[in-house]
Amino acid sequence: MSLHLTDVTLTYPDGGSRLTALDGVSLDVPGGSLTAVVGPSGSGKSSLLAVAATLITPERGTVTVDGITTTGMTRAELAELRRRGIGIVFQQPSLLPSLTAAEQLQVMARIDGRSPAGARGRAMDLLDAVGLADLADRRPHQLSGGQRQRVNIARALMNDPTVLLVDEPTSALDHERGTAVVDLIARLTRRQATATVLVTHDRAHLTAADRIAEIRDGRLRIPAAAGQARAS
Amino acid sequence: MFVAWRDLKFAKGRFALMGTVIVLITLLVGLLSGLTAGLGRQNTSAITSLPADRIAFAAPGEGGEPSYADSTVTEEQWRSWARAPGVSGAEPLGITTAKATAGNRSAGVSAFGVRPGSALAPGGGRLGGDAVVLSATAAHDLGLTAGDAFVLAGRRVTVAAVSGDAFFSHTPVVWTGLGLWREITPSAGGADGPTATVIALRTTSATDVGAADRAAGTRTVSRDESLSAIGSYASENGSLQLMRGFLFAISALVVGAFFTVWTIQRSGDIAVLKALGASTATLLKDALGQAVVLLAAGTLIGTGCAAAVGALVSGMDVPFVLTPATVLVPAAVMIALGALGAALSVRRITSVDPLTALGSAR
Numbered sequence: 222m223s224l225h226l227t228d229v230t231l232t233y234p235d236g237g238s239r240l241t242a243l244d245g246v247s248l249d250v251p252g253g254s255l256t257a258v259v260g261p262s263g264s265g266k267s268s269l270l271a272v273a274a275t276l277i278t279p280e281r282g283t284v285t286v287d288g289i290t291t292t293g294m295t296r297a298e299l300a301e302l303r304r305r306g307i308g309i310v311f312q313q314p315s316l317l318p319s320l321t322a323a324e325q326l327q328v329m330a331r332i333d334g335r336s337p338a339g340a341r342g343r344a345m346d347l348l349d350a351v352g353l354a355d356l357a358d359r360r361p362h363q364l365s366g367g368q369r370q371r372v373n374i375a376r377a378l379m380n381d382p383t384v385l386l387v388d389e390p391t392s393a394l395d396h397e398r399g400t401a402v403v404d405l406i407a408r409l410t411r412r413q414a415t416a417t418v419l420v421t422h423d424r425a426h427l428t429a430a431d432r433i434a435e436i437r438d439g440r441l442r443i444p445a446a447a448g449q450a451r452a453s
Numbered sequence: 454m455f456v457a458w459r460d461l462k463f464a465k466g467r468f469a470l471m472g473t474v475i476v477l478i479t480l481l482v483g484l485l486s487g488l489t490a491g492l493g494r495q496n497t498s499a500i501t502s503l504p505a506d507r508i509a510f511a512a513p514g515e516g517g518e519p520s521y522a523d524s525t526v527t528e529e530q531w532r533s534w535a536r537a538p539g540v541s542g543a544e545p546l547g548i549t550t551a552k553a554t555a556g557n558r559s560a561g562v563s564a565f566g567v568r569p570g571s572a573l574a575p576g577g578g579r580l581g582g583d584a585v586v587l588s589a590t591a592a593h594d595l596g597l598t599a600g601d602a603f604v605l606a607g608r609r610v611t612v613a614a615v616s617g618d619a620f621f622s623h624t625p626v627v628w629t630g631l632g633l634w635r636e637i638t639p640s641a642g643g644a645d646g647p648t649a650t651v652i653a654l655r656t657t658s659a660t661d662v663g664a665a666d667r668a669a670g671t672r673t674v675s676r677d678e679s680l681s682a683i684g685s686y687a688s689e690n691g692s693l694q695l696m697r698g699f700l701f702a703i704s705a706l707v708v709g710a711f712f713t714v715w716t717i718q719r720s721g722d723i724a725v726l727k728a729l730g731a732s733t734a735t736l737l738k739d740a741l742g743q744a745v746v747l748l749a750a751g752t753l754i755g756t757g758c759a760a761a762v763g764a765l766v767s768g769m770d771v772p773f774v775l776t777p778a779t780v781l782v783p784a785a786v787m788i789a790l791g792a793l794g795a796a797l798s799v800r801r802i803t804s805v806d807p808l809t810a811l812g813s814a815r
Contacts, residue, residue, distance in 0.1 A: 267811055270811060271808055271811055274728065274811070276728060276807055276808045276811065277808060297732060300727070300730050300731070300732050301730065301732075302730075303728070303729065303730035304729060304730020304731070305730070307730075309728055309729060309810075309811075311725065311728075311810055311811065312811070315721070315722075315725040315810060317456060317459075317722050317725070317726075318463065318722075319456065319459040319460045319462070319463030319464065320456065320459055324455075324459065327455070328455055328456060328726075329729065331455040331456075332726060332729065332730055332731035332732070332735060333730070337455050360463075376729075380730075388811055
């Protein structure tokens with residue numbers, strides 16, 4: 222279980238020229254580890270996440286998810302890879318307003334062609350893991366911001382992905398709740414053995430990360446050894 | 454349908470509003486269909502029940518169309534058709550509008566003159582001389598039964614029988630002998646003068662209609678095509694069908710507009726589902742399924758209401774026909790066109806970019 226980005230370059234049109242969002246980025250994330258990528262706005266964090274999530278195809282370089290290289294895959298194949306191999310935690314919880322907390326997770330089984338009813342047990346286990354088993358039948362508007370973010374995290378893990386991608390999960394939370402959410406992600410990363418990448422502009426909550434990489438102007442700087450963040 | 458069902462229950466107000474619009478349009482279409490069929494029957498049933506497959510009219514002038522009001526055929530034309538190869542039956546049929554008076558009651562009727570004892574004559578051999586056969590509505594309106602006498606276009610006649618309930622051009626039919634018909638029809642008469650209005654034909658595959666028409670100087674059309682030669686039917690039916698067509702189009706547009714707005718409102722959710730790996734086909738199936746459920750429920754209720762109202766009014770004097778064709782066909786068309794409108798709307802799901810689910814992604 223791992224995520225590998227190799228020499229990934231991505232540019233966007235910018236008037237008559239092109240703006241480089243990712244410049245030869247390489248990143249290896251082993252299963253069971255949490256890599257935090259920090260950087261200011263516009264540094265390329267979200268582009269990195271979008272490429273890793275197979276939502277954008279880079280001009281150059283390769284993305285490998287659990288040994289599967291995505292180069293040349295069709296949209297349908299990429300969608301299948303996302304639903305089976307990649308969990309995404311969105312910046313905003315982006316929960317579907319008509320579904321209860323449990324159903325937010327069960328819908329993942331539905332889009333994978335499995336019975337949502339049969340996935341109820343797994344959904345309840347994950348909601349229990351994020352401390353929301355008692356609120357399984359509540360809809361998003363009946364949950365707090367932190368609770369919605371925890372449902373968002375549980376949903377990303379529903380199809381047992383090998384890669385977990387987390388986009389600014391603390392942006393709408395206060396410091397205490399932000400730290401609790403990152404700690405939860407780290408705990409689940411180890412429990413589910415996912416290769417987790419968390420992008421954020423805020424270093425304040427990252428004590429639980431195995432390593433912290435820095436991105437600036439599309440270039441990624443990675444510390445030499447894993448476990449550095451926890452050790453420091 | 455996992456998300457679609459829950460959306461239907463969650464956004465009850467919006468879907469109930471749209472469902473109500475579908476119910477009302479379906480009710481209107483259902484009532485209009487029944488009324489169109491009812492009015493059509495009051496215009497044409499005397500023709501559609503004739504034991505004939507073609508109707509020969511006097512050939513209209515250059516560029517003209519056959520018309521029951523203008524056609525007059527002679528005995529020679531009738532005999533020409535009767536002799537034509539492959540024709541198994543050719544009967545002259547006279548049609549005129551007349552006033553019938555019985556005591557202090559009077560009614561406008563259509564007098565259908567036929568040869569007594571011919572295939573066109575109702576009531577067996579009871580027609581002839583002053584004996585006429587009334588349709589049920591004519592008998593009811595005039596308060597007559599068999600054996601009673603009344604005045605038809607100034608001639609005293611006797612009711613030989615009451616048979617069927619044929620209508621022509623919104624008036625009940627009185628069947629007379631061809632001789633009596635000629636007497637009460639001002640333009641009919643004389644040795645070489647018009648014998649009847651049209652010739653009702655029974656043809657076979659061996660009939661060369663074109664050649665027979667040329668020989669007789671007539672214009673022959675099928676019995677169903679001849680309905681457009683009834684002036685009141687052509688204009689009335691055309692207007693009602695136009696209204697029905699517009700209602701179907703409005704229905705498709707309203708459903709399409711609703712699902713366009715609904716899909717735009719859901720585009721954020723759709724982007725999230727796509728980012729999570731949902732295939733476009735799955736999302737389209739869900740959205741279309743939701744539209745069909747809404748359409749089917751709305752149409753079912755609307756059709757039920759239309760059938761109930763139709764059953765109520767068809768017992769009165771309102772010309773309303775309540776049959777599977779007037780109830781179920783419009784319902785099926787409503788669902789099909791509504792689903793088409795919805796399909797055109799929800800196809801924008803294909804263009805939703807999952808990348809937009811990542812809040813700050815470019």
